[in-house]
Amino acid sequence: MAIIDEISEYLQKGRAKNVKALVEQALEEGMNAKDILNDGLLAGMMIVGQKFRNNEVFVPEVLVAARAMNAGISVLEPKLVEEGVEPVGKAVIGTVKGDLHDIGKNLVIMMMKGAGIEVTDLGVDVEVDTFIDKAEEIGADIIGMSALLTTTMPNMQKVIERLQERGLRNKYIVMIGGAPVNEDFAKQIGADYYTPDAAAAAETAKKAILGRK
């Protein structure tokens, strides 16, 4: 098996040590960091995400795979900078004002990173303008919002309204998620995408970004 496939295989099994060692070996053998990232780590993570969506694996398998991916990336990071490898795209993600839940948001960040997207985590209880200001600052493609309460859901709409006010609505892909959120609500407030789980969010985000470019 080619080393790149081995990386993918071990990543899917969540074997952080093996992944790390194989990435180091691949670099020594002269492979470029971009290929190791895309064809090894991210490819493996994508398979895990698909399996998760098909109910073939569950949350724990995804968690250990993501951990293994991080182990690989930690080795790869300096080389990626050196090679000037650009991420698939960029996203800012946070939980809206008044809401402190962050598990769902954190899982989305984990999966988006696994899809090769550079994510800025805005944390929880995020002000309307913070979403927009940060997106402007880093040149994001996506603004992602999470809410877990019916009482805080309306704050998603406020962000979209504010984007319109500032004339920036079409500059960003707006994605929303959270237990009380659904497709209808997304349409109603004018968000671009609603996704029901973290794996779907990452997949959708990647497609949306690539579709734009």
Next chain:
Amino acid sequence: MWILLKRKSRNIGDSMRITDFWIELDTQRVLEAMDCQPDSPVYEEVLKTYGEIKDEVAALIRPSIDFEFGELSKDYGEYKKGCPVIFSVISLGKAISDYVTDKFSSGDYLSAMLADSMADNYYVQLDEEFCRILRHCCKERGVGILKRAEPPKDIPFDVINEIIEKSGTENVTLTEGMMLSPVKSCAQLFILTDENCFSPEHDCGGCSALDCKLRKMTVVKINVIHNTQKICINARKDENILEALRKNGIYINAVCGGSGKCGKCKILLNGIERLACKSYPINNCEVTVIHDDSDFLVLSPKAAEKEPDGKCGIAIDIGTTTIAMALIELDSGNIANTYTAINSQRAYGADVISRISAANEGAGTAMAELIRKDLIIGISQLCKNGKYIPEKITIAANTTMIHLLMGFSCKGLGEFPFTPVTTNKLDFTFGELSCDAPKWLFDVPVMVLPGISAYIGADIVSGIYACKLDKLDGINMLIDLGTNGEMVIADKNRMIAASAAAGPAFEGGNITCGTGSINGAIFHVSLKDCPSFQTIGGGAPVGICGTGVIDIVSELVLTGGTDETGLLSEEFSHGVKIADAFDGKPIVFNQKDLREVQLAKAAVRTGIDLLIKRFGITVDNIDHVFVSGGLGDSLSVQNAINIGLFPDEFLSKVQAAGNTSLAGAIKVLMDKSLEAELLRIKDKCTELSLSDDPLFNDTFINNIYFRGGKSNGYY
């Protein structure tokens, strides 16, 4: 893998804040809640990480419950101004959420999700614990709990503001999105009622969170009739009625621990007789509690039954079945008064094994509360509610009972190599043991006597001390015929102890018509001609207690009613009818019961045989045999020999020694220097593990047979 946290509480003005709890995280549930089943390919990996972080995470959970009785200040939908309620806020604190967030940020997703799942598991248990506390508080105040009103389903959302304000919480605030901060916090409103109804639980059945991993079954209402009282409780459809009753403080006898074997937990379910442990409530129903063994007679020393002169202390023996206490005048050593009761934990099973299983399945907190409550009731009665304040309290008990009292994990006791948390002497104040204790009892020092091992406990150390077993001339034995049959052999130089898993047969447990030593229990039986019997208290017979069981088997052996292997003769193929009970049903001793007795007597006898053998002597060398425990006083030694429980040679050697565990605890109370003596015994005594002895199997099998009491030739 369980984590232990203790519980304390304090009152702040009228409102109550509780900040420490004894809650054990349930590893299996923590993993299941994140979809990690044992067959998962990453199960080991997840379990490993769990092991690495659990202590750190447990220390970050800073639980608090604030609650206050009050009234609604304005109308909220159907609930009007002035409606009596309890405002409460439960929180796990901020540190745990910060940990989860940090772990996510640093890419350690697994630790983050595990910690989150641990927090949820803790929260659910905390909520259950809170329901118990509320039931207790409301019963004391004489108010009922109609329901938990949950916004926005039952009551408008803005009631949250009033709950936060009135609960007296200091560490939980509200965001502008009406969300509680820290995240792992929740506000509750309980609607109070004059009715005798206690339903503080969250009802998953009416909850909209359909894919909640913690979702449980729908709740139904049960009207319970117990001792002429009628109360209304909530029960989940997936829990049996025995569990539902226990949760609500109604403890009915379940000798087998609720496995459907003993048939003691009979109830009337909508008028039809059923076993509580095998009945699940599908719809609202009515349950009448039939069995109640609150009038159990417990062996205790003779007391003056008077007010104590001068300083006093209390000695306590916690048995698996019974509790005995004595109020002692410290100057004279006289027993001023005694108190006996049933160990309420009996509702969780008759023997230590079923209690250990129950504790390991999550009933540890409930059982700890039960025994502490039992102790408070007894001490309060002896001390006339604080009229006399004891200088100190000593407690002797077997190792399991001590674990359950102290709230120690019983994991180690239940599996090889049977490691107790500790068998050391323990010192603390009563207030540290139980926050429910009356104020006058709070600062009273308590000493738990040291034990030897998981199965040779402080009760035996205490008994050895009380009998002066290793101070007497010659070679002497102590046999405690309780639910567990412990025995010790000693001379002045050596001492060996063993524990035989006798089971509860000699206490009337696991016997079809068996009963404890209660009024109406048949305690002597003669089968000659037509069966005649005597009952405790002389009243109408209700069942057969331990000595009655031994009498019956003895007669069967002597008259040929059973063969050598324990097979009842044809005449008794439907069992031996002893009497008609007051309700007209026959009291019968059948083949299954005889098998139970065979196993029990073989276990004890094997212990005796092997102890004697390993001590390097023969039975003739023994001078005295002290028999302690409930059977001791009324046991016919000849009959015990007839069934093979004791060897023939014991006939002239046996002395009934009463409750030696309590006697030892009394002595320790009198003289603090004796603590050193107990430690000496603990060090001197070695344990013989019967089941590891190469002769165990053969000896045991031999002892199952009946030999008309003849020696079996093994020594």
